[in-house]
Amino acid sequence: MSETTENVDTVEITVNGRAVMARKGEMVIAATDRAGEHIPRFCYHPRMSPVGMCRQCLVEIDTGRGPMLQPSCMVPVAPGMVVDTESPTTKRAQEGILELLLANHPLDCPVCDKGGECPLQDQAFSHGPGESRYVEEKRHYEKPIDISALVKLDRERCILCDRCTRFADEVAGDALIHFVERGNATQVMTYPDEPFSSHFSGNTVQICPVGALTATPYRFKARPWDLEQADSTCTTCSVGCRTSVHSSRDRVLRFQGVDDDNVNWGWLCDRGRFNFESIHAESRLADPLIRTAEGLVATDWSSAMSITADLVRSALERSGPSSIAILGGARGTNEDAWAWAALADALGVTRRDAQLDDGLPVGVLGFERATIEDAARAATVVLLGPDLKEELPILHLRLRHAAVEGRTRILEFSPTGSGLTKHAWRSVRTPVGAAAATVAATLADAEVAAQLGSGPVVIVAGRHDLASSGDQVMAAVQAVLRAVPTATVLPALRRGNVVGALNAGCRPDGAGNDARSILVDAAEGRIEVLFLLGADPLADVPDADLARRALQGARRVVSLDGHGCASTMVAADVVLPAAVMAEKSGTTTNLEGRVSTVSHKVTVHGTARPDWMVAVELALALGHDLGVGSLEDITGRLASGGAALGAIWAPSIAVGEPVTVESVAPSGYDYRLVVSRVLYDGAVSTSNSASLAPLTAGPGVSMHPLDMERLGVVDGDVVTVTAGRGGVELPVCADDRLDRGVVWVPFGQGGGDPRELISGGAVTDVSIARVS
Amino acid sequence: MARFNETNLATAHEIIARYPRPKSALIPLLHLAQEQDGYVTDEAMRQIADLVGVTPAEVIGTGSFYEMFRFEPTGRYLINICGTMSCALLGASDLLHAAERTLGIHAGGTTADGMFTLHQAECQAACTEAPCLQVNYRYRFRMTPDGVEQLIDDLRAGRLDDEIPPHGTLARVRQHIPADRGVGAVDPDAVDGPPAWIPVTVEGAGS
Amino acid sequence: MSDYAWAPGFVAGDRPRIVTSRFEHEDSYTLARYEATGGYAGLRAALARPAADVHEEVRASTLLGRGGAGFPAGVKWGLTPQGVFPRYLVVNGDESEPGTYKDRLLMERDPHQLIEGCLIACYAAGLSRCFLYIRGEMALAQERVATALNEAYAAGYIGKNILGSEFSVDIVLHWGAGAYVVGEETALIESLEGNRGMPRLKPPYFPAAIGLYGKPTIVNNVETLSNLPWIAHHGAAAYTSIGTESSPGTRMVAVSGHVRRPGVYEIVNGTTTFRDLIYGDEFCQGIRDGNELKAFVPGGGSAPWFLPDQLDLPFEGRLVGAAGSMLGSGAIMVMDSTTDIPSAALTLTKFYAHESCGKCVPCREGGTWLMRILERVVEGQGTQDDLDLLLEVGGSICPGSMPHAASSELGLEATPFPYRMTTICFVGPSAYVPVHSALTLFRSEFESRVAPSRSKTRIPVTAIGGER
Ligand SMILES: Cc1cc2nc3c(=O)[nH]c(=O)nc-3n(C[C@H](O)[C@H](O)[C@H](O)COP(=O)(O)O)c2cc1C
Ligand code: SF4
């Protein structure tokens, strides 16, 4: 946690004879930590409620009635308190407890993943008795058991500190691992057939103070003393969690969460934690490729660049800059996006969009911006976004925490409900196509109005549904703002650096230049060169048919990509291999506008280059000097363009025009379709991580049980879902959280692709029939 | 049968309604499941999890903490022989041996016919009547080894059926709170004033 | 075989009886009998007065808690924070301390008295819901209390607008499922919330401030509450006229083990001596078979042991504390000369090791380790080193000096109660207490058992209490 001591009430205590200023209300152990006096501990974790379970942190504390042994993790500081962390009694107690902790702990350190970074090992060394007098047989359990696809549990090593179980219950809200049995037989377990399949399971591995919990993707890969590390930022989603990248012999071996007060509090979601595997995946592109009659063939950079420059030159000559378009940029750094935007500026290309018609109009960045911290401290959070647990998992954790603590009330509008529904003060099932009207009606309710009037209001705005238009969300946001003009907005856009890329200039400069219009023009043959910057329209654009036609219709497609994604391999004429995260440095901007750094930790794969470098070189080839020669130059430009690094850049985007969307009444079709994302889908970094790829749930369509009854189908039956354009077959499953008449299909699960049903209208209505 | 039958499901809902928070009903519902099936089945725990709004892991986490819940088929008669101080001082181990001999099983085991499960138990709060034992939590005081043999014989012959219901049944009388008399459970966070009979003081605090 | 066949000795002798006054009646547990013998008069008297006055009356009675800690009930009720509601009453009927036997009798034989006590407490302290937590293994008590509650609801004693007043409260019957530690009040609350019964740390979780569902909660023992009808009816002055100033009224004591007439007795608080109890005609009438008294546990399994030297102490908390033990839950366990001391210590240590909730490392690991070492010693496999190790491991649970009794034979001075501990609750230390007492007072019995170095021969042991 970072140090921000200004204006906090302080309390003076004495630690080992020295006066120490402690913060009012904090626990003794936190105060001594900051004073540099280390008290050994196992169960205490600053981000969870203290349990006083391990007793290792006992020290003598005198509050005026003589020194008493007290667990420093559970005793709040009080004025005049005298703490002795080194008295003989303290030492005796700590040694005794360590001996008892080790009594049943197998001393298999040489084959334990934790060996070398193990608090138990370290403390046994520094505070332990030196030898064990425990000659009895130790507890025996079946050796490591899989408690989930990603985590293994070795109960013999477990010291029952309650960290993982507390995390699962308190922080993640998935109490799927629990203590069972009692006393000396106590152990951590899952329920039979109910694995610890939390989106956050990997955190338990990180906080386990021994080697009881290990991550399957990391087991036996390295010894801690061989690891090099560098702080960085996760770019899997736009929360931008602080991480530490650990590598050994030029391979990334794991990501660990780093505690940042403002953002992730040390937590990571499993997708962000384990998709490091994709960095070294087989699908990485090593050399530039050019499409020939034989398909894509490898070439060198200079040929690839000169071909690309030629393509651009001739497009400019033949049809002018409006025939060139750039899609993507959100997977890179701010520097990458800046360089491509600068290149586009130099060429007069205005058609660029870092979103793929699957986000919100950029106007969402123009509202008065809220930070994550603002949201977590607001009296009310109005959720007009996706299921945060699935799309922005750590934002979900922060808001969940705020709600559970009783600090913040969540007012959710959603057609399907979300992971936060059970913590919401109110959750309103919002008919698709009538969100703004529903919001307005709800806000008119006296109790809701009183709640909104009770303190700061933050709107979390994102795209819940890919089958209806993003304008619906904008209209709903404005409906809230009309009722609460002081409300601020936290844009819940999804892709890693989408806000940074939009800020840096990879954005449409007004109507008609956004992704959708680019795709439509491409489909109609009006685009000469389409650049894809780590973008995969064939996989990501909600209207699958449009994406296909666009990639066919664009005269030339140039793809700058780390992995051979579908669009690249199927449609690109020139493929330029790109460096991915951990292979390059730079900055990113998260959804709240916070800028942080990413670190270059391992050598790039093959001849891959960072995006910015490609842009600078391409500019030179086309006769433009972007005026930057190094990454630092660009970072400097970015910083001088606004506030300094580390501060929040105010968006330079005008507030969006008021959006008016008519409520759309259900059509003649029977059901209204909602398509949204879940944590594990076909995303490049997920599907190229061996441990994560199998975790996609698989295709399906969920509907209300009564609707199923009407159709005469039961769980697992296959139905055809048909829209105006086409149909897909999907197995059906019941979900009584849905309104009747609404069906939900998760995005990117393989099998029947719901994108075949979406045609970019305001809503998507479908009919459903049994496959007999 | 593992899920609650209709009567028990109604009882379960009645029990849950008595608590300000549903999770409080966890132990009573586990007892109800054990009463129905003689032990607590996996299915029952899943259903209880649903009923009180927790995960099945939390149900088994709580359930397995307590001695009385059995998670595998258990004899119709669970014989608990106290082995703590006062009973030990007065020959409890003789009772245990007599029971083991008569039943042909060791403490912790169940007879092949599923009639008896034998346990060495902790203090049963009948220390002045030592040594004592319980059959399905019905006491037998100042027992002797011969008495144990006789007891097993009586149980086997069904002579104690009236007095000792099958394992799982504790009280045979349930509490019923009449609808017109009950005050009802209120969400603790929804209460902010003192109860009606406590006069409100100046600051509205109540004593 | 009715449980009356074994009616303990509590009806013998001519002593004031406050909580056992109906025990001689076969139908003492029925509403009819209760009403016919002055039942619910205390409640009526209470309801006729403002709640604060009733609270004051109980405070003036200095009624001490009977669950073990002996804290005055009236003072405890006053510890709830001002203006925070709701407040709950949780009745601790989890009686499981080795040797303790009184709450079960009170619940089985006079459930209405307990119910009336609950009602008076709720009225006086502004508690708006009562949970009556009965130990799981007490089927008959559950049955009797359930029946009594049903009767009392029907008769208008419980529920909305009790006896036509503004006072409304529900009493919810709840029972446990077998875990000694749940008797500890914060564990009781965890259990009542549907959790594993693991104690919470005090501070901050003093139930009166942060209890059930995080709200102020009064936890009182069954016997404590059973005194209230009498106090509400007869007044504090009448109550304090019995017993001593520091220990007024009566209290129930169970005397078990090697005595001729073990039983549960309601005794005058603070004046009756251990000698009276163990040897007195109206009580236990001496040691069985004419044997000698060897040692006794004065206050439940977790209390340090006493020797015949301490027989003349009265059953009074402060004095017993100064003499190196505690009164706890009112349970005396008597060991005669035939007792095998190491085995007796082992039974108790085993109990507490088995009953550890598993939260604190010293208790979870230390209790079991003590048990293992002691088992080895009892079986004749121990060594001299093991005896020191017992004290060392115990020292990790209770650092510093331990309370113990004086011994004229050993020339030992008493070390007063209490001890220091590295655990949250007393279960951990309780696993060590019998080991420490036994080793301090009867070390020679251990030394004769152990080899100087590890030996492979087993020394056979007979039953702990010798032949009967
Ligand atoms: C390990 C342990 C076990 C206890 N068991 C019981 C018990 O079974 N019954 C009881 O009333 N109090 C028991 N207590 C005491 C309770 O914590 C609490 O002090 C008591 O219920 C308060 O009631 P009182 O003030 O009326 O005595 C136990 C305490 C500890 C530490
Ligand atoms: S001392 Fe033992 S029983 Fe008490 S809280 Fe600690 S581990 Fe649990």
Ligand code: FES
């Ligand atoms: S760190 Fe304080 S008890 Fe574990």
